[in-house]
Amino acid sequence: MAPRLHKLINRPEDLVDEMLEGFCAAYADIARCGGDRLVMRAQPKAIGKVGLVMGSGSGHEPAMLGWVGEGLFDVVVAGEVFAAPGPENMLAGIRAADRGGGALVCVSHHAGDRLNAELALELCEIEGIENVEMVLLYDDISSAPKGREAERRGTAGLFFVWKMLGAYCEGDVSLASAKALAEKVRDNTRSLAVSLSSCASPVTGQAMFEMGADEMEIGMGLHGEKGMGRQKALSANETIDLMLPLLLEDLPYRAGDEVLVLLNNSGSLTLMELFILYRHAAARLAEAGIDVYRCWIGPYATTLETAGFALALCRVDEQLKALWDAPANGAYMKQL
Amino acid sequence: MAPRLHKLINRPEDLVDEMLEGFCAAYADIARCGGDRLVMRAQPKAIGKVGLVMGSGSGHEPAMLGWVGEGLFDVVVAGEVFAAPGPENMLAGIRAADRGGGALVCVSHHAGDRLNAELALELCEIEGIENVEMVLLYDDISSAPKGREAERRGTAGLFFVWKMLGAYCEGDVSLASAKALAEKVRDNTRSLAVSLSSCASPVTGQAMFEMGADEMEIGMGLHGEKGMGRQKALSANETIDLMLPLLLEDLPYRAGDEVLVLLNNSGSLTLMELFILYRHAAARLAEAGIDVYRCWIGPYATTLETAGFALALCRVDEQLKALWDAPANGAYMKQL
Amino acid sequence: MTEIGAAELSGMIAAMAARVGAERDQLNRLDAALGDGDHGTSISTAFEVAAADIAALEDPDMSAVWLATAKALMNRMGGASGAIFGTFFLRGVSLLRERDSLGKAEMSALLAAGLAGVKARGKAQAGDKTMVDALEPALRAFAAADDFSAAWSAAAAAASNGAESTRDLAARQGRAKYLGERAIGHIDPGAMTVALMFEAIDGCWPENRE
Amino acid sequence: MTEIGAAELSGMIAAMAARVGAERDQLNRLDAALGDGDHGTSISTAFEVAAADIAALEDPDMSAVWLATAKALMNRMGGASGAIFGTFFLRGVSLLRERDSLGKAEMSALLAAGLAGVKARGKAQAGDKTMVDALEPALRAFAAADDFSAAWSAAAAAASNGAESTRDLAARQGRAKYLGERAIGHIDPGAMTVALMFEAIDGCWPENRE
Numbered sequence A, B: 001m002a003p004r005l006h007k008l009i010n011r012p013e014d015l016v017d018e019m020l021e022g023f024c025a026a027y028a029d030i031a032r033c034g035g036d037r038l039v040m041r042a043q044p045k046a047i048g049k050v051g052l053v054m055g056s057g058s059g060h061e062p063a064m065l066g067w068v069g070e071g072l073f074d075v076v077v078a079g080e081v082f083a084a085p086g087p088e089n090m091l092a093g094i095r096a097a098d099r100g101g102g103a104l105v106c107v108s109h110h111a112g113d114r115l116n117a118e119l120a121l122e123l124c125e126i127e128g129i130e131n132v133e134m135v136l137l138y139d140d141i142s143s144a145p146k147g148r149e150a151e152r153r154g155t156a157g158l159f160f161v162w163k164m165l166g167a168y169c170e171g172d173v174s175l176a177s178a179k180a181l182a183e184k185v186r187d188n189t190r191s192l193a194v195s196l197s198s199c200a201s202p203v204t205g206q207a208m209f210e211m212g213a214d215e216m217e218i219g220m221g222l223h224g225e226k227g228m229g230r231q232k233a234l235s236a237n238e239t240i241d242l243m244l245p246l247l248l249e250d251l252p253y254r255a256g257d258e259v260l261v262l263l264n265n266s267g268s269l270t271l272m273e274l275f276i277l278y279r280h281a282a283a284r285l286a287e288a289g290i291d292v293y294r295c296w297i298g299p300y301a302t303t304l305e306t307a308g309f310a311l312a313l314c315r316v317d318e319q320l321k322a323l324w325d326a327p328a329n330g331a332y333m334k335q336l
Numbered sequence C, D: 001m002t003e004i005g006a007a008e009l010s011g012m013i014a015a016m017a018a019r020v021g022a023e024r025d026q027l028n029r030l031d032a033a034l035g036d037g038d039h040g041t042s043i044s045t046a047f048e049v050a051a052a053d054i055a056a057l058e059d060p061d062m063s064a065v066w067l068a069t070a071k072a073l074m075n076r077m078g079g080a081s082g083a084i085f086g087t088f089f090l091r092g093v094s095l096l097r098e099r100d101s102l103g104k105a106e107m108s109a110l111l112a113a114g115l116a117g118v119k120a121r122g123k124a125q126a127g128d129k130t131m132v133d134a135l136e137p138a139l140r141a142f143a144a145a146d147d148f149s150a151a152w153s154a155a156a157a158a159a160s161n162g163a164e165s166t167r168d169l170a171a172r173q174g175r176a177k178y179l180g181e182r183a184i185g186h187i188d189p190g191a192m193t194v195a196l197m198f199e200a201i202d203g204c205w206p207e208n209r210e
């Protein structure tokens, strides 16, 4: 099954800038373009609070643009399609996020994102910018075995970190405790994705990878990277029965645990399919004695128009539940 | 470009019921399954208010399930994929929606939807249920020429009616004035859709229609029905320059008007493309002296995984702006 | 027989269900040429449900028989065609209220109310290549005949001719209207169903049974 | 020449930019075999920006030259490789602060700081089929030589041999690591770039120019 090659864009070299312009024009009450490919809150946070900044390759929309706003991120720095932004843009993002309480640079673990963030931190040192910390985020159980969690990739499950860390940093907290909170959410989160199709680069107009019509990739990364392997495509219930046990045993999640659930649409899965998948996941979680506190189903971190989804779990305690339920007002993440 | 034939479902004959179960399990605080394929508010509206009910074929998710909730619809009745629910289920929906203030049956104009709603109203008469009205909603300028608006199809632009009518019926209003409000919003709304790909039926596993890799259908209906015609696929700016003038001259929208804008994703367009499309639409509207009051960009009424989008405009006055900004809490439509 | 009661009405529905069920595959084939190939399955399933629902009613009056049929067609066929076939019966329900039997003239009025409902509902006229092309001539023939026996036979023949006449038409309603000239050469499945319905009544009418 | 000043450093960057730019298509071809085919375009564009940015500086000191190069590589190449090449220069910036010139030993230390940064950043070791396979032997050869002139020539030769040696390796870092054994038979483009960088300096060193 070939992905759609024709994209509704103009010149490929303009697409990131035009996308940011369109986004900021649409949601001017929430976010504004800050130059250097920065998207920042329309109303900055109060002086003295910890600022949150994250770089993100493009092609994952609404991530991360949709997460800028009250109760969420302060600044997002956009890169080219599937490529981390460079360190100078990251540095500009750090400056913009720092409201005097320091800045926490959140990194979704991939070589490019990590290296460029590290470089940005070295630039901070060279330029005498203090009170900047970096936190490495990862969740994808298919990218490294249990025991080597720090080698894993960051994927859709970071959703939980973004929301709760955003809520946390609305309070009067220290940079160190913000970093610790991010690590706490990360360490309670696990994700696994499957895909049924490839996607096509809007830059080159070519398919990103090859996939047969009746195949399923288990453990896809957020850019279509390989995971655990290919197999014949399964039914909805079979797919959940393959994925959920792997997630449950990895942390492990146990009877009595309370969890948040995310079913993230990679792009072109239908919501109908996601509801059918959720139905079975909810039933299996109930059988395992695991309580679903809340769930989210939709396109939160996409891989262009890939047909696939990620299932992510986050174990929560009273602190995390309160952070989850705190208000948020991003263009694509609203909590009343 | 062939659509994806493998769907993550179980038995095709179970898919609507499983979808509803999954949806209601996921959003139990907002909606619950009421039997007869009804989805209704978890907390019903106060006694005496006008109830809103709508039937909807499946395959358009999050429409209409995601629009059940406070400030929105009271009851949605689901049909099979792309097929209106039958009159008995509609009758059950009307009964459930009526809280003593009567019920308004909203119909997105298609033969099946209209006929089944009319039949449900006849059943109401036979069964002595009074105070039920029906309103026919349409917006798609490609399906009948100007002057024959009442023959047009209902498509994604009904989004505006759903939201504002929902807000209106939270107040102490009469059934007649609710119907008049729905007509007012409808008569200020115009939509036009384009698509780049077909979609595949999850029931038969076959493509719904054929489409070439470099083609574009102008004026697609919400089930992939034909519109104004096929042509070579255009760039983002060219596409807007083709669509927007047709919309503007149809009402017509004039300099000084204030409008709401919807860019509805038919399924598998990327948000990146939609932001790029919005950028140009916003610029052209500004040139025409038309003021964008608010806009929404995302998948609100899909055609399974079709790659395409609808551009819809709604002219607003002070009353409609206030209704737009009123709070809403559906699973897929939140207004803070 | 000059008067029809609830038992006869029930028998008529059962006969239609059997006849349409026997021709299910043929009706599907006709719909495959002009539409989505499901007409035989949908209409026969719906008639089966109607017959079963009527059989389950305790001592039903005439309007209950007609209402059960209307509901089964409307709710089990789905889409526009379920609404149209269902309307044919639904529009008769109020005429049957409080009655124990019907004479031929009243039967004629009952059928006419159904046809008027169908045309009002679906907006199809004779010549649009729909079930109306069988129904309308059947009712004219029924009304013109002197007694029930002659009327059912004349109606069945007229419906069958009407169905046959759709072969040469392009469609102006239903799914087939998108086919344009390509619809010519195929009988409309809904019209064929109407022919089968009248054939079934005629075939089980006491004086007409061979 | 026994001391290098800011002008010489600037000249070295300009020479690298020219050399890498001349081999852009060859580097793209090498990357097409092992990666995504963009290495020549990315590295040559970034070096061009570096040379232009340096030329635009008013009376730059040595650290400014190195910092401008680091920034151009980091920000214009993008992804992991931009970070790695940029780091090579970035790590030298503080060593160059407050200095007017460098002797050979200090130059050796400057290069060694860069290599250490590259290895710390990218986690690649010799034999992983990356630019490290050219850089590490070049620095060893540079350190072992007696004076600048001999050191640049020895480094250029060692880098070239190092790049050549990657042909027989399977990759353990970068995009090529997903190719497994299929990477064998192709020179690593990043290693080739390092060889071109040293060749460029050697070729413009006063005593070594033919």
Ligand SMILES: Nc1ncnc2c1ncn2[C@@H]1O[C@H](COP(=O)(O)OP(=O)(O)O)[C@@H](O)[C@H]1O
Residues within 6 Å of the ligand: C031, C035, C036, C037, C038, C039, C040, C042, C043, C077, C078, C079, C080, C081, C082, C084, C118, C121, C122, C123, C124, C129, C130, C131, C132, C173, C174, C175, C188, C189, C190, C191
């Ligand atoms: N507007 C209409 N008025 C009268 N009859 C109609 C109309 N639209 C469709 N029909 C009848 O319905 C038949 C098709 O029925 P069926 O296949 O069950 O429905 P669908 O087209 O929804 O699959 C047609 O052959 C035609 O006789």
Ligand SMILES: Nc1ncnc2c1ncn2[C@@H]1O[C@H](COP(=O)(O)OP(=O)(O)O)[C@@H](O)[C@H]1O
Residues within 6 Å of the ligand: D031, D035, D036, D037, D038, D039, D040, D042, D043, D077, D078, D079, D080, D081, D082, D084, D118, D121, D122, D123, D124, D129, D130, D131, D132, D173, D174, D175, D188, D189, D190, D191
């Ligand atoms: N972890 C690493 N350590 C050292 N060098 C690396 C590493 N990863 C990649 N490289 C170098 O980068 C080169 C590829 O550069 P380039 O094509 O510009 O980047 P990309 O792979 O992002 O397209 C490789 O040939 C290799 O020499």
Ligand SMILES: [Mg+2]
Residues within 6 Å of the ligand: C031, C035, C036, C037, C038, C039
């Ligand atoms: Mg059919």
Ligand SMILES: [Mg+2]
Residues within 6 Å of the ligand: C036, C038, C079
């Ligand atoms: Mg059908």
Ligand SMILES: [Mg+2]
Residues within 6 Å of the ligand: D031, D035, D036, D037, D038, D039
């Ligand atoms: Mg490359």
Ligand SMILES: [Mg+2]
Residues within 6 Å of the ligand: D036, D038, D079
């Ligand atoms: Mg590259």
